[in-house]
Amino acid sequence: MRKDLKTVRRGELIEATIRVIARRGYAGTTLAMIGKTARLSPGIVSFYFKSKEGLFFETLRHLATEYETAWKVAVNAVGPDPAARLDAIIEIDLGKDVCVRRKVAVWVAFWAEAPGRPAYSKLCTELSAEYFNQMAALCREIAMRGGHAAVDPDMVARALNALIDGYWVELAMNPAGFDRDEAKRACRLFLAGVFPGEFGSDKATAEDIRLTAT
Numbered sequence: 001m002r003k004d005l006k007t008v009r010r011g012e013l014i015e016a017t018i019r020v021i022a023r024r025g026y027a028g029t030t031l032a033m034i035g036k037t038a039r040l041s042p043g044i045v046s047f048y049f050k051s052k053e054g055l056f057f058e059t060l061r062h063l064a065t066e067y068e069t070a071w072k073v074a075v076n077a078v079g080p081d082p083a084a085r086l087d088a089i090i091e092i093d094l095g096k097d098v099c100v101r102r103k104v105a106v107w108v109a110f111w112a113e114a115p116g117r118p119a120y121s122k123l124c125t126e127l128s129a130e131y132f133n134q135m136a137a138l139c140r141e142i143a144m145r146g147g148h149a150a151v152d153p154d155m156v157a158r159a160l161n162a163l164i165d166g167y168w169v170e171l172a173m174n175p176a177g178f179d180r181d182e183a184k185r186a187c188r189l190f191l192a193g194v195f196p197g198e199f200g201s202d203k204a205t206a207e208d209i210r211l212t213a214t
Helices: 002-024 031-038 044-048 052-077 082-093 101-116 118-146 153-173 180-194 206-213
Strands: none
Touching: 002 031, 002 044, 002 052, 002 101, 031 044, 031 052, 044 052, 052 082, 052 101, 052 118, 082 118, 082 153, 082 180, 101 118, 101 153, 118 153, 153 180
């Protein structure tokens, strides 16, 4: 029973931390704000996390684990086809489970802190490397199957990753201007230019983008 209560309390504090950082930023977040949001005493943090830094790191690890699980489940759910798997990554990266402002705003805040905090940097680097390797492997398989000999799979993966990251930053900084469906279409249109046989049908067209812009 104690273990269950500890898990619940830790989850409440982590969720409260996400909400406060999303509103106030990394530097502006205090234990008092987190406690008030979680409806718990600020002092209880030391019992469950020992320190504010410990809570922040566990919050980052929670987001990383949640994100890693989400994209792996999405990829495995669509079967072995590499194009379908790559499309599933776009769907999860820009979908409503992962791509929500409070979570993305916190990711951006931690990215900004990572260069000066080795623990953050290590966790983010490891997650990014696994994600990139998966995406690059899918691009490589699509290129081989489709006879796209001139395509550099790593370059395509980096470009797609940068495009998605750009939409995440837009959501964090300008949520009113973020269009989820447009973001997905833009990613698929990019892939249609590289892999026309796999993404050039009804996934995204220049007409889709033109209509979105008008």
